[in-house]
Amino acid sequence: MRKRLIVLSLFVFIGLPILGAAVIAIAAAFAWPQLPPLNSITDYRPHIPLRVYTADGVLIGEFGEERRTFVAVRNIPDNLKFAILSAEDDHFFEHKGVDLSGLGRAILSNLTGGSKQGGSTITMQVARNFYLSREKTITRKLYEILLSMKIEQSLTKEQILEVYINQIYLGQRAYGFASAAQTYFGKTLDKLSVAETAMLAGLPKAPSRYNPVVNLTRATERQHYVLRRMHELGHIDDQTLEIALKEPLHVLNSKTATQAPTPALHAEFVAEMARQLAYEQFKDSVYTNGVQVITTITAHDQEAAYAALRKGLLDYERRHGYRGAEGHVDISNVKSDTDESLEELIEPFADLDEMRAGIVLEASRKSLRVYLRGGEIAEITGDAMRYPAPMLADNAPQQKRVEPGSVIRVAKGAKGWTVIQPPEVESGFISVDPHNGAVRALVGGFDFNRNKFNHVTMAWRQPGSSFKPFIYSAAIDKGYTPGSIIDDAPISFPADATGSQAWSPSNDDGRYDGPISMRTALVKSKNVVAIRVLQAITPAYGQDYVTSRFGFDPAKNPPYLTLALGSGGVTPWQMASAYATFANGGYRIYPYIVKEIRDANGNVIAKANPVEAGTNSAKRVLDPRNAFLMDLMLHDVVRRGTAAKAMTLGRRDLAGKTGTTNDFVDAWFCGYQPSLVGITWVGYDQPRKLGAGEFGAQLALPIWMDYMRVALKDTPEQFMAMPPGLIEVKPSVEREGPDYIYEEHLPHDDTPPDVSQSVPAASEPVAE
Numbered sequence: 216m217r218k219r220l221i222v223l224s225l226f227v228f229i230g231l232p233i234l235g236a237a238v239i240a241i242a243a244a245f246a247w248p249q250l251p252p253l254n255s256i257t258d259y260r261p262h263i264p265l266r267v268y269t270a271d272g273v274l275i276g277e278f279g280e281e282r283r284t285f286v287a288v289r290n291i292p293d294n295l296k297f298a299i300l301s302a303e304d305d306h307f308f309e310h311k312g313v314d315l316s317g318l319g320r321a322i323l324s325n326l327t328g329g330s331k332q333g334g335s336t337i338t339m340q341v342a343r344n345f346y347l348s349r350e351k352t353i354t355r356k357l358y359e360i361l362l363s364m365k366i367e368q369s370l371t372k373e374q375i376l377e378v379y380i381n382q383i384y385l386g387q388r389a390y391g392f393a394s395a396a397q398t399y400f401g402k403t404l405d406k407l408s409v410a411e412t413a414m415l416a417g418l419p420k421a422p423s424r425y426n427p428v429v430n431l432t433r434a435t436e437r438q439h440y441v442l443r444r445m446h447e448l449g450h451i452d453d454q455t456l457e458i459a460l461k462e463p464l465h466v467l468n469s470k471t472a473t474q475a476p477t478p479a480l481h482a483e484f485v486a487e488m489a490r491q492l493a494y495e496q497f498k499d500s501v502y503t504n505g506v507q508v509i510t511t512i513t514a515h516d517q518e519a520a521y522a523a524l525r526k527g528l529l530d531y532e533r534r535h536g537y538r539g540a541e542g543h544v545d546i547s548n549v550k551s552d553t554d555e556s557l558e559e560l561i562e563p564f565a566d567l568d569e570m571r572a573g574i575v576l577e578a579s580r581k582s583l584r585v586y587l588r589g590g591e592i593a594e595i596t597g598d599a600m601r602y603p604a605p606m607l608a609d610n611a612p613q614q615k616r617v618e619p620g621s622v623i624r625v626a627k628g629a630k631g632w633t634v635i636q637p638p639e640v641e642s643g644f645i646s647v648d649p650h651n652g653a654v655r656a657l658v659g660g661f662d663f664n665r666n667k668f669n670h671v672t673m674a675w676r677q678p679g680s681s682f683k684p685f686i687y688s689a690a691i692d693k694g695y696t697p698g699s700i701i702d703d704a705p706i707s708f709p710a711d712a713t714g715s716q717a718w719s720p721s722n723d724d725g726r727y728d729g730p731i732s733m734r735t736a737l738v739k740s741k742n743v744v745a746i747r748v749l750q751a752i753t754p755a756y757g758q759d760y761v762t763s764r765f766g767f768d769p770a771k772n773p774p775y776l777t778l779a780l781g782s783g784g785v786t787p788w789q790m791a792s793a794y795a796t797f798a799n800g801g802y803r804i805y806p807y808i809v810k811e812i813r814d815a816n817g818n819v820i821a822k823a824n825p826v827e828a829g830t831n832s833a834k835r836v837l838d839p840r841n842a843f844l845m846d847l848m849l850h851d852v853v854r855r856g857t858a859a860k861a862m863t864l865g866r867r868d869l870a871g872k873t874g875t876t877n878d879f880v881d882a883w884f885c886g887y888q889p890s891l892v893g894i895t896w897v898g899y900d901q902p903r904k905l906g907a908g909e910f911g912a913q914l915a916l917p918i919w920m921d922y923m924r925v926a927l928k929d930t931p932e933q934f935m936a937m938p939p940g941l942i943e944v945k946p947s948v949e950r951e952g953p954d955y956i957y958e959e960h961l962p963h964d965d966t967p968p969d970v971s972q973s974v975p976a977a978s979e980p981v982a983e
Contacts, residue, residue, distance in 0.1 A: 253369050255345055259378050261285055261391070263505030263815055265493055267486040270810055273514040275479075276486025279502040284393035285815075288377035292404055295392060296376070297450035298416035302441045304337040305448055308372055312338040312363035337379050338363040340419070344382055385415065386422035386429075399427060401467050409455055410462040413441040427466045435464070480514050481521045481568070484659030484669050488808050496812070496821065505815025510808055511653040511823075516926050520644050520656035523921035525568075527897070528638040528661055531914060535906055538636055539606040539615025542622035544574060552576065557586050564622050567662050570635050575621040580607050583617070583634070585625055593625045593632040603634040637662070641900055643670030643787045644918060645806070646893040646926065649795035651825045652804040655891065656922070668900065675771065675784040676898060680740045680857075681874030681883040681911065682781030684845055685767075685793065687737060689760035690748045691841050691957075697734035697848050698947040698954030701744045703727050708776075720746055720780070723875070732947050734954075737848050738856035740873065742780055749779040764836040765793040766803065781874060787894045790885050794894065797845050797870070798887040800935060801837030802828035839938035840957055846870055846935050849886075851951075857912050858884065861920055868932040869923070873911035878904050884915040889933040891926060895919045 264279025300307050306314050314336050335343070342362035347355055366375060385395040395415050396402050402411070417425050417437035427434035439460060446456045489508040493501045544560040557574060564572035566588065573585035573593060583595040583603070595603075606617045617623060626635045638661055646655045659669035668674070687695070704727050707719040722742050728735075736744035749757050758774040761767050772783030788806060795804050804826055812821040826833040837845075849870035853861050857873040871886020882897040882905060895915040898905065905914065942961055946954040 253366060256341065256366060256378055257369055259381075261381050262503040264503070265490060265501050265506050265508065267489040267508045267510060269480070269482065269510055269512050269514045269517065271513050271515075273480050275482035275510070275512075275517075276490065278490050280388070281390040281503075282388045282394045282398060283381065283390040284397065285381050285391070285505075286393045286404060288373045288380070290404075291377075291380055291392075292407070292412070294409055294412050294450075295380075295404060295407070295416070297445055297448075298409075298412045298441055299337075299376075299380070299392075299419075301444035301448050301450060302413075302416045303340070303419055305444070307337050307376070310336060312336060312367035313360050335359070336363065338366055338375055341375060341379050341382070342366060344384075383419050384422055385418040386426040399466050408459070408462060409445075409451060410438065410442070410459040410464065413445065413459065414438040414464060417441045427464065431464070431466060438464075480517060481663075482510075482512060482517050482657075483663035484671070485510055485512055485517070485654075485657050485808060487663070487667070488657075488669070488672070492809050493812060507813040507815075507817070509810045509813065511810045512656055512808070516646060516656040516922075517658075519925035520646065520658050520922050523918045523925075524642050524644050524658045524895075525661060526921060527895075527914070527918035528640055528642055529635065530917070531640055531897070531905075531909070532636055532638045533602065537603050537606055537634065539611065540575075540617050540621035540623055541636070543614075543620050544622060546574065546576070546620045549576075552586060552592055553590065558588070558590070561586065561588050561622075565664070567624070567637055567665065569626045570624045570637060571626065573623055573625050575617060575619055575623060578607060578618050578621070580604065583623075585623065585632075587625070593627070595625065595632050595634060599631065599633045637665065639899065640897060640905065641666065641668075641670055642895065642897045642918065643674060644893070644895050644922065645671045645787050645791045646891055646922065647791045647795055647804075647806045648890070649798035649804065649887060649892045650828045650890075652792070652795065652806045653810070653825065654806055654808045655926070657808065666900075670896065671787045674786060674896065676786075676881045676896060677783065677876045678781035678785045678790065678883055678885075679874035679876040679881060679911070680742075680745075680781060681790065681872045681885045682761075682783070682785070683737060683740070683745045683779065684797065684849060684872055685761045685765055686745055686749050686757055686779045687733060687848065688764075688797075688837065688841055688845050689757050690733070690752050691844055692760070692838065693752045693756075694957070694960045695733060695748070696944070696954055696956045696960075697732065697844055698944070698951065699733045700730045700947050701733055701736060701747050703729055703731050703736065703741050703744050706743055706746065732951060734848050734851060734951055735948065737872070738851050740857050745779040746776050749776055754778055764803070765796060767793070781876065787896045790883075791892055791894045794871075794885050794887055795892045796837055797842055797849060798889055798892050799828035799842075800938075801835050801839050801842035802826075802833040803836045804828055804833060838957075840941050840955075843935055843938055843941065844955060847955075853886070857910070858886065858916055860912060860916055861886070861923075864920060864924055864927075866927065866932060868934055871919075873916060875910045879906060879909045880904060882909060882911040882914040884911050884919045886919055886923075888923070888927055888930070889935065890930060891923070893919050893922055893926075
């Protein structure tokens, strides 16, 4: 037996190379003319996905079948080259495309029942990846060998290695080592450790088998093999080998990684908007040509907006009680906390950022023990048990009861683990630069992966009292002043006057203050006063004013008295543009999300050309005096009105208006500082009550405040200068401060404008 093995070995290592060379020579004579041209390699243009970035260079989105980042061979770290060559082809710089000795070893291993090997060199792998299938036939192998020889004649070794490093598939939709480094470790190639480099170098052999996300243990075994090969070949010394073998790997998205990575910036709604805009211009090629879209958002602002919106909705959820388990699984056959079946059971329930899905192992009114993806156990005790307590009671609904086998959500905070639940309520937030419309932050909903509907751009909702400033702006152009006195008293319209049914609008709190100034009416969000003002200037004028000056859709905001209460339809995107007009002194600006588009080489191929407030490019839609007076009134709302809570930010330059629709269906806060406008909306996708007391000031304003607290840090206070053409007049109410009127509107007596004119109303009103 031993003699036969020696003979076989001599044949493989001596006879086979001679025979192989002869076979290759004969095959080459017949097949060489039939080989395909090498244009796709010699003129290598890899498929590079569409990438979307913030204005300050943070990647927020990648679209394309192949994740790839091209890196020139001169920029490839030596450690990576050594690791690849050690794992795949240590004679790469010596052979001419085919390593006959390596091929012989593979054949011997296959014939003697060893591990299956292909004996492919790096050049042969390049040939296979570009031109051949993976079928295991002699014919395919011969073509692979011949193509490798042709490639070696056409490219230098460095060029071949460059193609290989950028083209090879490495799992998780990552093509090329630069993309794999980002996918698995969130790093660029030059930041990888030797251990991480070896992990990546072990992937080409079998990306699915050695994928560290799928099986970290198996991937580590392969990594250790690569490290030992690097050591044997003299690429790393003893100390480096020892350190690398002991280094714990922190793999992104790994179920068994020892440490979770820093989460990526959440700007999924922005990335999707940018993708759509890029696709409109470049169609399908945008996903392969390496187009880069630079958005207007900044990472700092976006991070603050995302955190503020999620906190606001989760706070709302806690106020309204725990709804119970979101599912149940059978754990009757689970033997212990380490049972592998638990990982399979939790698999269908995806984590939602910090909200981790877990399976309840033990449940009592005093504590919960929960299994989390990756084998971690969350212990919940003490005060943290108050929130889920109702669903631990015996009378809790069976489908929602928390018991062993229940699937719940938990999150870890400063005080330990707590039970949490994904909100059913939704929200949208947008902030813009009021001077040019550049969007600084946009969050279209609680979680993009759960609900891709963009509530900022697509949600048509009633704005409630946040619409009143536009009606008062129209009144100022008709001669009203902040100090104009209007009667805050009950008002009714008979059916024959409304054309539909009798209507008796009321203030939200049911209280009436009698004659008050328009300024105070806005501060207290008096519905009746807003209706009387619109009645005086006429709904037709009011509709024309708000649509022509602020850009609202006339079809969604018909000329009825209920327009004064925000009964029409708007989007948060539109409200951002409209409130920017107040913030910038009266100019119409248009929010935009894409700053520029670049090709794969970084050349700018498209660029935004926004209008700029105060320049000829922007249309003035408000008299600067109107903008000043509205700014004055909106500051009062924050200083002493429904948005007074915002004064805790410690700034005097904040202005805005709350909004709540009938039956607490929609909650808004629309506000600004002279350099930044922010709009918050909260409501259910299928409109229903948010709950008693859930006003805009309670629900939407805190989200706005949490964002502005971060976004305006270190921004000095700014105030609008009073424009010429305003005359200071004696205020109707001394404590309200000075009042102003247009110079040309200065009356000859103290008679306020007539507000008794009767005008038909229609449709149902909305509240505060």
